Amino acid sequence: MATNPEELPLVLILKPFPFIPSFQEKFSKKFKSLKGTDLSIPVNDFLKKECQSVKTLVCGAKFALTKDILDCLPSLGCIVLTCVGLDNIDLDECKKRGIVIGNADTVYSEDVADFAIGLLIDVLRRISSGHRFVRSGLWSINTEFPLASKLSGKRIGIVGLGSIGSEVAKRLVAFNCIISYTSRNKKPSVPFSYYSNVVDLASHNDVLILTCELNTQTFHIIDKDVMSTLGKKGIIINVGRGALVDEKEMVQCLVQGELGGVGLDVFENEPHVPEELIEMGNVVLTPHNAVETLESYTDLHELVISNLEAFFSNKPLLSLVKYE
Amino acid sequence: MATNPEELPLVLILKPFPFIPSFQEKFSKKFKSLKGTDLSIPVNDFLKKECQSVKTLVCGAKFALTKDILDCLPSLGCIVLTCVGLDNIDLDECKKRGIVIGNADTVYSEDVADFAIGLLIDVLRRISSGHRFVRSGLWSINTEFPLASKLSGKRIGIVGLGSIGSEVAKRLVAFNCIISYTSRNKKPSVPFSYYSNVVDLASHNDVLILTCELNTQTFHIIDKDVMSTLGKKGIIINVGRGALVDEKEMVQCLVQGELGGVGLDVFENEPHVPEELIEMGNVVLTPHNAVETLESYTDLHELVISNLEAFFSNKPLLSLVKYE
Structure with missing residues (x-):
């Protein structure tokens, strides 16, 4: 892969993504991340303004991937979820658009x-x-x-x-x-x-x-x-x-x-x-922390990277979600 | 066994004995209990005054069975513990006096x-x-x-x-x-x-x-x-x-x-x-309650009764503690 940071594949990150420090460094050597967290403008405006060419999105359980959001991301081809559940995603819309989805699989x-x-x-x-x-x-x-x-x-x-x-x-x-x-x-x-x-x-x-x-x-x-x-x-x-x-x-x-x-x-x-x-x-x-251990986050981070690498290499995602 | 309450075998109970109501009734049909709990006089005085003929004692983990206490119970032949640990008992003294001891065994x-x-x-x-x-x-x-x-x-x-x-x-x-x-x-x-x-x-x-x-x-x-x-x-x-x-x-x-x-x-x-x-x-x-469930207390109560019955029938206790 490219080593010039500007040439690295672009990945949009929508909250909440549980970064652990050792991963942040590893991630930034492989991808250029565009963060949709802590925004000063409405998220839809940010997506329309900054993310028109974005092909990949990393996203957690607490962000609703609605048709409205997907409409703001016309180039999106791959969603890598940091959660297992798909209840916050408009799967029909994703399927229609041919977006591939990877989830956290059995990591947790x-x-x-x-x-x-x-x-x-x-x-x-x-x-x-x-x-x-x-x-x-x-x-x-x-x-x-x-x-x-x-x-x-x-x-x-x-x-x-x-x-x-x-x-x-x-x-x-x-x-x-x-x-x-x-x-x-x-x-x-x-x-x-x-x-x-x-x-x-x-x-x-x-x-x-x-x-x-x-x-x-x-x-x-x-x-x-x-x-x-x-x-x-x-x-x-x-x-x-x-x-x-x-x-x-x-x-x-x-x-x-x-x-x-x-x-x-x-x-x-x-x-x-x-x-x-x-x-x-x-x-x-308890505060929805059943998945929150250093060990499972480490495994998750490895899986996120592998899924993104697979997508950018035109290979099947490691934890590909099958549409019904 | 006898049915006249006065003729039932006498059992001294020293705290804390975790009675559950259904057991209290069963116990009182088989034994006459002499309670050394909630005393208005010092325990040694009570033992010397009321317990000279007592042959059996039921006792919990939190009461120290010292030589001093044993001296007050000259007829004692059997101690049935509601706990597993023997750390609160003067075992040498018990052995010397030929007292048999039953504990809670594997109940908990x-x-x-x-x-x-x-x-x-x-x-x-x-x-x-x-x-x-x-x-x-x-x-x-x-x-x-x-x-x-x-x-x-x-x-x-x-x-x-x-x-x-x-x-x-x-x-x-x-x-x-x-x-x-x-x-x-x-x-x-x-x-x-x-x-x-x-x-x-x-x-x-x-x-x-x-x-x-x-x-x-x-x-x-x-x-x-x-x-x-x-x-x-x-x-x-x-x-x-x-x-x-x-x-x-x-x-x-x-x-x-x-x-x-x-x-x-x-x-x-x-x-x-x-x-x-x-x-x-x-x-x-936690407040030393790892053993405290209704189910294990029920099992314990059955064991206590069986041990006492065994003693009064000159049979070996079911959960006999072996002296080293």
């Missing part, structure tokens, strides 16, 4: 699975709640801390047995949990019980863990009916997307004691979290 | 292992810290949350590969961690690397998990030298006993940034926790 799967287990243990075993108990000084005056609930042996239903869900299942088997799942189709090579819908899954489990993608079929897949079926002691862990859950109904269920507890890394209206959840002892809330 | 092993994994994920992946970040409102004003560290693939050293340690190892294998251990002796049937001392273990690992018992050999087994060897990114999880760690040195290491983080369910001077730890983001503190 282990981290998200680890995090889901962490949230689950935290909710069941009251770890964050115990930490607050100690911090507040209540323990040192011998106040009683409530009994928790055991993880080992629990029946766990996984919603979406893809890359993340499979990693979650593998871990929970080692905790002697009984695993079942729902997904679009029964997976022939999997040893766990399959339920064709989430209400059936809820009726056979103590816990639901949400690891599926958000799309029109899975929007509010966890509704009032599912939560009532799961019942008063039921636990929900969400490491997928906020809108998999009808959040208003979930808040109601928790307020009325109709759900045992929740561990949420994602919310319908991030970064805003329903006020009612903040003080609840049976609720653990 | 799964729960403590689950909890250790929960603490580890919490520290590495900043779950409690993330929860505080959300609760404080910092997320909603778009403050940056720091990158965490991945669990999968980490090198984990287990100090004491007994019942709890083995359960911890089994779980961490499913997280693709690399396990090694130290214990009194190398275990021939175990597939993990063995180190004969804890400094060597620390030098080969990212994390140490303490699951061994507290005795004269393991007191302050985690000293300054071990912590320095583990290093600035090293994590320590303690679900054993507080005094396994030189707590003052640990606080110093954390204050000076010479240790990456800790997850502690136990402390040297419970329920008092070093003030310096309270506000640290890389520290998770």
Whole structure:
């Protein structure tokens, strides 16, 4: 590739891109980046003014790639996502324009699975709640801390047995949990019980863990009916997307004691979290950071570079998203 | 057994015994209990006055069974512990008097292992810290949350590969961690690397998990030298006993940034926790509740009853502690 910075291939970066310092240097030796972050003008104006020849875009989960945005980028041929989910992209428009898309593939799967287990243990075993108990000084005056609930042996239903869900299942088997799942189709090579819908899954489990993608079929897949079926002691862990859950109904269920507890890394209206959840002892809330480790970001950065290099060499992207 | 309550075998109960309501009823149909809890007189006076004929004692972890206490119970033949550790008992005196001891055996092993994994994920992946970040409102004003560290693939050293340690190892294998251990002796049937001392273990690992018992050999087994060897990114999880760690040195290491983080369910001077730890983001503190689930207490209660029945029927205790 060219070594004169002006001759390097141009890459537009739309926020948020989690640069780690060692990567920044490596990236800038291979590509000339055009940053659409911290703009002083509206993003559409910037795109129309500065990005008419831009062929490649690197973009994170929190930026909506609408038709309107795509209209501002007439030369765009390749989008490299730093996330797995495609819920913020107008896929039909991209397909129409022949844009190839690469996503984060399985780079985050282990981290998200680890995090889901962490949230689950935290909710069941009251770890964050115990930490607050100690911090507040209540323990040192011998106040009683409530009994928790055991993880080992629990029946766990996984919603979406893809890359993340499979990693979650593998871990929970080692905790002697009984695993079942729902997904679009029964997976022939999997040893766990399959339920064709989430209400059936809820009726056979103590816990639901949400690891599926958000799309029109899975929007509010966890509704009032599912939560009532799961019942008063039921636990929900969400490491997928906020809108998999009808959040208003979930808040109601928790307020009325109709759900045992929740561990949420994602919310319908991030970064805003329903006020009612903040003080609840049976609720653990994290700032959508299930993917955020130095290790997975390092792997992601390698993948981003490889995808861009593949595009500029007319090769298939390494983590090419297939249009349906 | 007799049905007249006055004819039931007498059992002395010294705090803290974690009664769950369903058990209380079952217990009172089989035994007449004499409670040494919430006393208005000094415990020694109560024992001398009321317990001279008492043959059996049920007792928890937090009551020290010293020679002085044993002197007040001349008829004592059996102690049933609701804990696993023997660190609060004068074993030599018990042996001399021919007292048989039953402990909680492996009743808590799964729960403590689950909890250790929960603490580890919490520290590495900043779950409690993330929860505080959300609760404080910092997320909603778009403050940056720091990158965490991945669990999968980490090198984990287990100090004491007994019942709890083995359960911890089994779980961490499913997280693709690399396990090694130290214990009194190398275990021939175990597939993990063995180190004969804890400094060597620390030098080969990212994390140490303490699951061994507290005795004269393991007191302050985690000293300054071990912590320095583990290093600035090293994590320590303690679900054993507080005094396994030189707590003052640990606080110093954390204050000076010479240790990456800790997850502690136990402390040297419970329920008092070093003030310096309270506000640290890389520290998770819980109120010695790793064993406290409804499920393990139910199992414990069954074991306590079975042990007492065995003693009164002149049979061996189910979870008999062997004197060395």
